[in-house]
Amino acid sequence: MDASYTRRLLYPPIRPLESFHLPVGDGHELYVEECGRPDGIPVITLHGGPGGGVSPALRRFFDPRRYRIILFDQRGCGRSTPHGSLENNTTQKLIEDIEKIRVHMGVDQWLVFGGSWGATLSLAYAREHADRCLGLVLRGVFLCTQIELDWFYRQGANMLFPDAWERLVDPLAPEERDDIIKAYYERLAEPDLVRRRPDALAWARWESALISMAGDPSAPLADPIRADALARLETHYFLHKGFFERDGLLLEEADRFNQLPGVIVQGRYDVVTPPRSAWALARAWPxxxxxxxxxxxxxxxxxxxxxxLVRATDAFAARLT
Known part of the structure; x- marks a missing residue:
């Protein structure tokens, strides 16, 4: 990198212009917030997980003088209710929710921004509603394929982080360890929040330990309530292979959205969603x-x-303006 190159930082913290709960049916109400410029370029931000929820930092990847920034907590997580609910919680339902938010906010087309599971959901949404997308900005591409799930929960990442892996599998009986996702899914079906908390924390700490290159594999997870939603929703979605009709669907049907402009940002040493998926997606999306x-x-x-990511959203803002 050129010595004169200065890396961009997040935009300064901002507060929402408004926030509200939007009923979307099936007993679910979504927390939605709008930030930035009311007449700016609309952008919908899709958080990770599933079950992660939005954070104030997600508002800061966009110039608030140019963007109308819309964020929401997906079903069952964050400030959406009912918290941790798996009922009527599928990828198709989330796509329908995004469309309900778009209509409610009076948006014709918007930029779609998502990372990790948010990238999965961005692609799934664009596959069905490419005409509503101005473009996509994705980080840490995850296609929710069997090979990716096996890497993270069967054989792959455990070779690099044996200490964190040991903490994940230690609570399990020997017969449970052949299918980590199924074992934790069944454990987290325990209706009592306090009783299932150790399993929720064990699940969430594995992922948390591997997210950042500067992370500490033994660091505790601060928020047990958030960990509970993350663990229940991730095991739910991963056991059902993202609720896609077949493995590899998003890549196979890239022609349904690859006419859109996009930017893919991928960490070279990402061990949660390894670069192979981003590379394959870019090959299918000229x-x-x-x-x-x-x-x-x-x-x-x-x-x-x-x-x-900031340079990507700035470039889209310049192009779309």
Missing amino acids: RARLQMIGDAGHAAGEPGVVDA
Whole structure:
């Protein structure tokens, strides 16, 4: 990198212009917030997980003088209710929710921004509603394929993080260890929040330990309530293979969205969603520009990732304005 190159930082913290709960049916109400410029370029931000929820930092990848920034907590997580609910919680339902938010907000087309599971959901949404997308900005591409799930929960990442892996599998009986996702899904079906908390924390700590290159594999997870939603929703979605009709669907049907402009930002040393998926997606999507960040892992907050994402949203703002 040129010595004169200065990495971009997140935009300064901002507060929502408004926030509200939107009923979307099936007993679910979504927390939605709007930030930035009311007449700006609309952008919908899709958080990770499934079950992660939005954070104030997600507002800061966009110039608030140019963007109308719309964020929401997906079903069952964050400030959406009912918290941790798996009922009527599928990828198709989330796509329908995004459309309900778009209609409610009076948006014709918007930029779609998502990382990790948010990238999965962005692609699934664009596959069905490409005509509603101005473009996509994706980070840490995850296609929810069997090979990706096996890497993270069967054989792959455990070779690099044996200490964190041991903490994940230690609570399980020997006969449970052949299928980590199924074992934790069944354990987290325990209706009592307090009784299932150790399993929820064990599940969430595994992922948390591997997200950042600067992370500590033994670091505790601070929020047990958030960990509970994350663990229940991830095991639910991963056991059902993302609720896609077949394995590899998003890549196979890239022609349904690959006419859209896109930017893919991928950490070279991302062990949560390894670069192979981003590379394959870029090969199937000629209008997308892949940026491999050589000193980054999976976390959205790593300096090189922040720089690339902010530059991408600035470039879209210049083009769309």
